Every structure is written in C-alpha cells, then in structure tokens.
Amino acid sequence: MADEKEHGISTVKSIVVYPIKSCGGIYVTQAPITSTGFKWDRQWLTVNSKGRAYTQRVEPKLALVQVFLPDEAFFEDWQPSDESFLEVKAPGMDVLKVPLTKPLKTVDNVSVWEWCGSAIDEGPSAAKWFSTYLGKSSRLVRFNSDSEVRPVDPNYAHGYEVMFADGYPFLLISQGSLNALNALLQEPVPINRFRPNILVDGCFSFSEDLWTEIRINKLTFQGVKLCSRCKVPTINQETAVAGPEVGETLLKFRSDEVLRPNRKPQKGKVYFGQNMVCRDSLGLGMEKINMANSMIIKVGDPVYVLKMVSSPDDSPA
Template identity: 35%
Template sequence: MQDRTDPAAGACVARVVALHVHPVKSLGGIAVSAGLLGPCGLEDDRRWMVTDPDGAFLTQRQQARMALVTVARGTDGLVLAMEGHGAHAVARPPVDGTRRIVRVWKDSVPAVDAGDAAAAWLGAALGRPCRLVYLHDTGARPADPAFAPPGATVGFADGFAVLLASRASLDALNRDLPSPVPMDRFRPNLVLEGAAPWAEDGWRLLAVGEALLRVVKPCSRCIMTTIDQRTAESPDPREPLATLARTRRARGGVMFGQNAVVVRPGRIAVGDGVRVLEEGPSNLLPA
C-alpha cells in the first residue's frame, strides 16, 4: 500500500507561481522567490501588527490607508514607507522589550512594542494614534482548534498560518465579475497555477517543496477584498463580495482561497510542484 505521507506520492496538480509575505498585518506585502515555511507560516509573515493605543488590532477594515504603507525587509527589522511621509526604519524589538497584551479577534497575545518613533511615524501616516508590535513567541497563539490539528499555531494572521489561492479560481471568479480584480485583493501567501478552478476545495494534505501543508478550511472574505491595494479606494464597494455571495456562499461566509496549517516545516520556492497526498469532498459546506 502506498504511503500517503510520502512527499513523492501523489500527482503534481499545480505549481507555485508566486509567494507573498506580509510582514505587518494589513500593510503592504513583499513578493519573494523562496522562503522557509515554519510552524507559524512563511518566515516573517504577519509577525508585526498595528494596534490602537489600547492594544486592539487594526486592519484595512477600519483604516483603508494601511494599504498605502509599503514594507521592505531591513538589516534587523523593517523599512516602512508611504508617499508624502518618506521612509522609516524599524528595528526588531528585543525579546525583553516592553511587553503588551494585544488582541486579535478573540485572542489575547503577548507581544513586544516597537517603540515611540515607529508609533509616531505610523500615526502620522495613518492619521490616527496607533502602536506597532512584534510577536517573538510563535507558539503563543493556537490556530482555531475547531479546524486545525492539535499544536497548530498562527502569528497575527486572522486565523491560520498559510493562505493559498489558485489563479484558475481567480480567473473563474473574474469571468463572473463586472470588472476583474487582481490577486492582491485576497492577500494570499501561495499562489498556485495548473489546477482546475476550485479544485482546492477538495485538497486535504499537500506536499510543496520540503513542506507538508494540511488544508483546514476555505477562507471567508470581508470588505478588504473591495479595497484597491494601490490606491486604498473601493472602486465598487459591492465587489467581489456580491458575486462571491452568489457563487461561493457557504457556512461561515463567502469564500475564496484555502487556509492551511504547517504539518512539516521546510523550504518552498516559486516553481515548486504541488502534490495532493490526501483528497476529500468539497469543504465548501452549504450555507
């Protein structure tokens, strides 16, 4: 009997055509050619977060201007930039720095404050008081146990360590939309090409590069998908959500992309094949 956990097993159904890291939750992303996929997701992904002064997380849902802040990796931290505000280097705060308990949805997580200078720059760029924090302890926040296996963790992403999306599925969605939307509206980590539209609904265990991923649930989408990531405006505040509501409504919301947790860490790269080691019925449960 074939060992279904052998990464050589299973057909290569797609390839990785893009990898994206979003170091600061809801700020600009970075395209990378390769990266280490650890228990908490791609290296540096959503390890930083902007909060209000009381520690509640901020995203483009409340502050669309966050899309306009670009992020680059620095020598030991980040470089933030925004038109009209220049660039600002932020050092990764030390493990023994000023601790704060911050809130991500229903989770309270210990993080380290990045300092007053970073808070002042971001506050001026976003037009509201805020703080910037960093997550050192990647085991501090468990992924949702209703879907993820025991021990799965997540950083400051909404719910799970990895978000994957298919170009074919985006193409299928765009055929139904009044005006097409780009993939960056959905802010995935892995963009895949080669599979049939919505084939990812039936994937359960994937081998990608050196890593193994467990697909746990489809990703419910919110108002952020209506925001143009280059202008921070919503050309059509109804779309793509209205079309997803007609075509991809399921239990828990309207869905695009798949959430996954890391079963085995490893290096992945653009060009890697994606092998399906386990399949199942569609995880798009009726609403």
C-alpha cells in the first residue's frame, strides 16, 4: 500500500563517500550527486593480475586502508589541478599520492561482479603500493567514464548507472536500525560495518525498509531494493578481523524468511539498509549535473518520506 502524503521527518546524520571500493570511507559535510552516485564514490578499484576486483570479502586488509581527498573536492564546481591528489594510507606503509588529473593509459578486461570493461591504470607506484600491502600482484584502476557504462540492474532501476559500487548508487541506513541491532549484540558495532552512503536519524528502526520515495534538499530518491548483506558487516573495520556475532544475529531477525514470509524464500539472505537511486540524476550527463546548483545534499538536511509501503513483505529485495 502506497501513501503519497508527505510525512515523517528524519535528518541526514552523516554522509560517507568511498573513493576506493572496499577501502575506508570519507565522512563529509556535503556531497554533490552525479549520474553514478556521490561524486568520487567507488571511482577507484584494486584488481589482481587478471584484472579481477579485490574486495573485503577476500581481502579484509582493505578495511584498514584510509583514503583522503581535498575538502574542496566535494564542492560542485571544483576541478582537480596538477597539485590535487587522492592520498592513501595503511599500517606499515608510506603515504601513496595518486594524482586526480587522469592518466592516459587504459587497461582492458577489468571486472567487478558481472561487469567487464576498460579502466584507467593509475601507474606503477600505485601498483607497487597495493602489491606490497596485499602481498600479491595488484593494480589500482579508475573507472573510465569517457568510454564505459555500468548499468544498474534494470529489473529494479532502469536507466541508472554506477561506477564500481556493488549494485546501486546509494545505500541508506537509519541510526535507529543500528541501535536496534546493537541492543541485541554483546559487543555493539559502529555504522562503518555496513558502509552506508547516507545515515539518517530521527525515525523508527528499520523505517527505511518501507521507503519507496523520499526527498532530501529538493532531490527525490527512490528506494529500489532492500540491501542483502554479504560477509563484510562481520569484519571489524578497525582490525580487519571477522567475527560471527553480527551475521548470526542478523540471520535471526533480518532474514528473508522473517521479513518476507509471504514471498518465495531466498535462503541465506539477510537485509540491512535500503538501496536507492536519485531520480534527478536520471538521464543527466556529467556536464549538466555540474551546471546544476541543487544537486547536493548536506549533513543536517531534513528527510521527507513521500511514499512508502506497509511492510518489508511489499518491498523489492
């Protein structure tokens, strides 16, 4: 059942951008929205010698990699210069500085999940840094937005795109949901276990399960799919060590069988958070988005719920 009346206000508590897939996030006070999600989000990827993506699922040490961008990189009209860098840090490693101006060399057969295409190679220094840190042949690549498109699953959100994100441009979670989980855990966990882009506060726990349309700063976001979780939430992002408690607890009260009893069961799936797309970005090229004055959200922005369903049983998953 959909309710088209505007109701229920929560607030954007934090915004997180993850420039390198599976590495640390950057907490920002504001973030511009592009056709693939937040600016800089999952624009880089570490790959093995065959071009296949590394993620925390197989390389949990990536959790300890910290990533930094200039503060001004999150202004809508900012463009990098020759003195602009992505800085990468990790325990026992020197700082790696990756120029934000694009290099010219591309590599083929870069793959992440179902997608395969070309990417921009960040060169031998970055390759040596990640090879040393991971202890195996590695390279750092950047999404080649000039020639490549990676579409979102059209069964859930037709026409949208991502760079190296798992599947969707945005992941939204509420503080109430984290609080509800932590109340069941012997050792509470921080929100970084779940790697959201947008954390909201002020609503009931798991309200986001039901949101099919919300508005943040005049931008309309559509909830398209409950986020099914892999093993990454079991990995402590400060130690890179996995433990069973989070996964076992989620399975007890956030499994597909529990939340969606009237649907065909998807055994083993657990949900935490809502995958989202921004309708205002659909069909807009990068140049148009850069010219727009309102394609940005900020910490503290109110969140208005425009449409919702009555239970998780009615939510796509």
